[in-house]
Amino acid sequence: MKFNADKNLLHSITQFSETLYQLCYATPIKTVSDGIWSDQKKGRIPMKSLFPVFELQVIVIFVITQICRTLIKPLGLPLFISQMMAGLILVGLFELAPLESYMTTLFPFxxxxxxxxxxxxxxxxxxxxxxxxxxxxxxxxxxxxxxxxxxxxxxxxxxxxxxxxxxxxxxxxxxxxxxxxxxxxxxxxxxxxxxxxxxxxxxxxxxxxxxxxxxxxxxxxxxxxxxxxxxxxxxxxxxxxxxxxxxxxxxxxxxxxxxxxxxxxxxxxxxxxxxxxxxxxxxxxxxxxxxxxxxxxxxxxxxxxxxxxxxxxxxxxxxxxxxxxxxxxxxxxxxxxxxxxxxxxxxxxxxxxxxxxxxxxxxxxxxxxxxxxxxxxxxxxxxxxxxxxxxxxxxxxxxxxxxxxxxxxxxxxxxxxxxxxxxxxxxxxxxxxxxxxxxxxxxxxYDPSRKYASYQQRNIINLKPNSELRILITIHKPNHISPSIDFLDVCHPTTEHPIVVDALHLVELVGQSLPIFTSHALQRQSSSASSHRSYSDNVILAFDIFQHNNQNATSVFTYTAISPPDLMYENVCTLALDKLASMIVLPFHQRWSSDGGIESDDKNLRALNCKVLETAPCTVGIHICRASHPRKDSCTKLAMIYLGGTDDQEALCLAKRAIVNPNIRMVVYHLVVKHHAAELEDLMVMEDYLLQEVKHAHNVAYKEVFVKDGSDTTAFLRDVVKEHEFFIVGRRHEINAPQTMGLTDWSEFPELGVIADVLSSPDFKSDASVLVVQQQLSRKKSTKRLIF
Missing domain, CATH: 1.20.1530.20 (Na+/H+ antiporter like fold)
Structure with a gap:
């Protein structure tokens, strides 16, 4: 090893043999320097002061580490590998003759x-x-x-x-x-x-x-x-x-x-x-x-x-x-x-x-x-x-x-x-x-999505008549409880049309490594889970009251999942798979105040919603809540916007369950392109089993609305948005659907679809809630990833 007293923190170096040196430090050790313009002979120059050398070493280490991390990230290697690679690179730089003097100055003995x-x-x-x-x-x-x-x-x-x-x-x-x-x-x-x-x-x-x-x-x-x-x-x-x-x-x-x-x-x-x-x-x-x-x-x-x-x-x-x-x-x-x-x-x-x-x-x-x-x-x-x-x-x-x-x-x-x-x-x-x-x-x-590969036809449209509807409700915050109960009231559970509700309370994992999943129905909570149960007390109480008010028509099971935000979708999808749920209902990530301003905007919740839409083994609904709506003793004005397609059909099947409630007044708006009016009759034949049934219901009004393009659709929605308290719409429509032409470019939240995105716009100044429905995605088809 070669030493140079001018390029390290030592006071003097005396060589006695090929491998034996006498090294002397100046005491006290110079910690800080007088700056780069200090006296080179008597002052505390940067490279012979401890703290500046330490700072420079840290900067060099982090620069090399980040470069290595950028290079190996596409390979999916562990993070600390880039840190060890930085050490290997620095060791190699010491062996390069042109850089040896610089490395000795940077990392002095x-x-x-x-x-x-x-x-x-x-x-x-x-x-x-x-x-x-x-x-x-x-x-x-x-x-x-x-x-x-x-x-x-x-x-x-x-x-x-x-x-x-x-x-x-x-x-x-x-x-x-x-x-x-x-x-x-x-x-x-x-x-x-x-x-x-x-x-x-x-x-x-x-x-x-x-x-x-x-x-x-x-x-x-x-x-x-x-x-x-x-x-x-x-x-x-x-x-x-x-x-x-x-x-x-x-x-x-x-x-x-x-x-x-x-x-x-x-x-x-x-x-x-x-x-x-x-x-x-x-x-x-x-x-x-x-x-x-x-x-x-x-x-x-x-x-x-x-x-x-x-x-x-x-x-x-x-x-x-x-x-x-x-x-x-x-x-x-x-x-x-x-x-x-x-x-x-x-x-x-x-x-x-x-x-x-x-x-x-x-x-x-x-x-x-x-x-x-x-x-x-x-x-x-x-x-x-x-x-x-x-x-x-x-x-x-x-x-x-x-x-x-x-x-x-x-x-x-x-x-x-x-x-x-x-x-x-x-x-x-x-x-x-x-x-x-x-x-x-x-x-x-390990492929986490493979367990959904064979899980097909889990939706509402394929349910047998009078069969029970299994719904998974997700709760993040206390303000999500009341809207969830409102939605279940709209579904109107009866003994002929029962509902099984699995309410999942999602809690962010902080301060521990092991995720926790607790079934409150088992009544066997461990000591750790019991310490977290207070988070879910309000959820349990609210859904217990809902079950009590709908005896013999509703079965409710509550769960708490404590996990990292980016992995909560696994809890949601796995529970939906295990419980054979036909529909998952997610809360929207934004909350509005009474004056129409945005009160909260949860980016983690939005990421969760997008991931569930891509991965879910069943139908998914996103509930955009603006206000609490009247309960059973008053009339609720419900609207269904129908353009056609699998998602609209799924939404219409859900609406069919709602009209069983005598306190629901529903209007089905069927948007038809003007120059396609001749094809309306053929369309009605294809979807007769859905449209004709709701069209002749005693508390349903069916209206055909002729529009030319997206601007006509927006104008129509602006006219009717304040006439209703609740909207049910499908998320996906044909890519080149004339009814939505031009609206996709202005869509703020792609996960809502075009129609729901327009209805939830603050420009409409509406108090109406919106439920966006997406039918289960086929695992055999590739889906476009949501970008936000």
Whole structure:
């Protein structure tokens, strides 16, 4: 290694031999500079001051990381791979002769440890955040599948992975023998944090496979943490009395932290007024305790992150405390410092080695055999539990993935001289290779939309006469409850035309990793689900009252799903599939105030609606509510805008159920193009079974409206919009339908369709509610993705 005193933070360098140097620092170390115009001889110039060098290093790391992320994003590789690639690139730049002097100036001797130490705070916060997000009570609720997969997947590779080392006795250097056993153990473990991040990137944590993998990873992580921690004590302290003392201190730490701090956390929650955020002072105190307990862990000869992890487990997951801690610490820890830690960890790897040596080959073989055994050990129990082969393989690959936790683990082993530099470099490469292969294999095997492929003809038009109508109602906010009840009243359930309602309350997952789905009809809520039940109390009460008011005509089942916003559609579609729903009703993402202004605009809700429209296994309706409408004791003016097509036919079938209600007065407006009037008779014959039935109903008025183009349609809608309280319209029409010609270009919300978009326009200043109906999409046809 060559040193230049003018290009690093050292005060002087004296070379004694080819590899021996005397290095002297100036004390105190210059932290900040006097600027680029400072005195070059006596001033604190930027590149010989600690903070400017650190800032420049961070900028370079983030620039290279983002470039790598942009390049590998189309390949669907894990996020941290780009961070490790940035470290590889920086290592390569040091080897280029033209850039060596610049890299030495950018990363002078002595700053590697500084930036690694600062960025390791990101690893501590990452471990703490994942501890907070763990629902420790989930272990008690986990089914036998997760327990079997996790236990066999942990024990089998530990028992069988010793075979490669046994087959090559004395074939590699004795000093690397301990490395083999350390690697065997490390690659047999499964980290909950890694699996949770893996599933989040693939948007799988809300699927059935994702839930099973998270539960298995949670059990495996708890068991492996216990085994690894105790194993480190046994390895590092061969003396019996010292070992007993270390184990006692470890047990005391594990017991005392939850015993002292968990009641304190609940006290903080009780002191926080309902609906108000947790005080900033409490957040600062808990964050400080993360580092205090880390120091305590080091004092008893354990890793710094151990205390942070146990404290994270002591924090009650979810709002109000867990969610606030995650939001406050996520950016500084996971987004800012953690990528720097991963990159600098890769910088420490010495990649100049003989890759054909026996030691390298044996280490690679140990890693390969360990993962093959672990894949088989996770695959066979899943297969025994009657899972499909592809799903069992997917779970096995998920349980074998590696990530940031392993990077931090290998760094700790390297710092404690438990593995050598060659082994450390090989392990960094193995983490990259394993994570990449596992993610690509899972993406190939798992297709979340395939479960809807054979689900056909689940709509209203194909229901048998007098059969029950199964409707899935989704609720996000309290203001969605009343409009949903209004819609069900319009459907008018009777003993001859019963309705089965599945009400799903969707809650955003914050402050925990594991999604929760609760059926309130089972009355077997777990402790964690009960803590969230207050969110759904109003939903349960409102629909219970609706069921009581419609006895023998309505059956109501309520559910609560706590999941990330971008995966809520999985809850909706899966429940609709399981309950054989004929229709899903979604609330519109905008809410209007009494003066006609927009009161709220939920972008997440709009994204959910668009995703459900694309994926749903049945008919979908979007309910645009402007005002609460009269109930059973008064007349409701209902209008149906009919242009033709499958969606309009589906909407007309729904309207047929509404006209059974004697308090409904419905008008069917059939928009016909003027120069196509001659074809009207043929059209009526084709759709006679629908139009003729409603046309002759005693409380239905049928009107044919002749229009020329979209401007005529808009003028007509403007004339009738204030005459009715509720509109039912189809979403899709023919692309070149003359009735809507020119309106598509002005459509603000494509998910509503042209007619509903016009009716919901603020320019109309209407209080009428609108229900947009889309018949189930055929899985055999490709659909145009909604753009917004």
């Amino acid at each position: 002595g700053t590697h440890d500084i930036i690694s130490t600062i960025s390791s705070i990101g690893l501590v916060l990452f471990v703490f955040i994942n501890g907070v997000q763990m629902d420790f009570n989930m272990i008690k609720r986990t089914g036998h599948k997760a327990w079997v997969i996790s236990i066999i997947g942990l024990i089998a590779p530990l028992l069988l992975g010793l075979a490669p080392a046994a087959f090559f006795p004395g074939k590699f250097e004795r000093k690397h023998e301990s490395d083999i056993y350390v690697l065997l153990v490390s690659h047999s473990l499964t980290s909950f944090a890694v699996v949770a991040s893996f599933l989040t990137e693939l948007k799988m944590q809300n699927s059935e496979l994702g839930r099973l993998a998270l539960s298995s990873a949670l059990v495996s992580d708890m068991l492996s943490t216990i085994v690894a921690t105790i194993g480190v004590v046994v390895v590092k302290t061969p003396n019996g009395s010292v070992m007993a003392r270390e184990l006692f201190l470890l047990f005391s730490l594990v017991v005392l932290i939850p015993l002292l701090f968990r009641p304190a956390m609940f006290w903080i929650i009780r002191k926080t007024p309902e609906g108000r955020p947790v005080s900033e002072g409490y957040i600062y105190m808990i964050t400080a305790m993360v580092f205090v307990l880390g120091v305590v862990s080091v004092k008893i000869n354990h890793e710094f992150v151990l205390g942070a992890f146990i404290l994270g487990l002591s924090v009650p997951e979810g709002p109000p405390l867990g969610s606030v801690l995650v939001k406050k610490l996520h950016f500084f820890g996971n987004t800012f410092l953690l990528p720097i830690f991963v990159t600098t960890s890769m910088l420490r790897a010495d990649l100049k080695m003989d890759y054909a040596s026996t030691t390298t080959l044996v280490i690679g073989l140990v890693v390969l055999v360990t993962h093959v055994v672990k894949i088989i050990a996770c695959f066979l129990p899943a297969l025994f539990c009657q899972m499909p082969v592809s799903d069992a393989l997917t779970v096995a690959f998920i349980m074998n993935t590696k990530g940031i936790v392993e990077v931090g683990f290998f760094c700790s082993l390297y710092d404690n001289n438990l593995i050598g530099s060659k082994t450390y470099a090989l392990m960094m490469i193995s983490v990259m290779v394993v994570a990449t292969i596992m993610q690509l294999l899972v993406k190939i095997l």
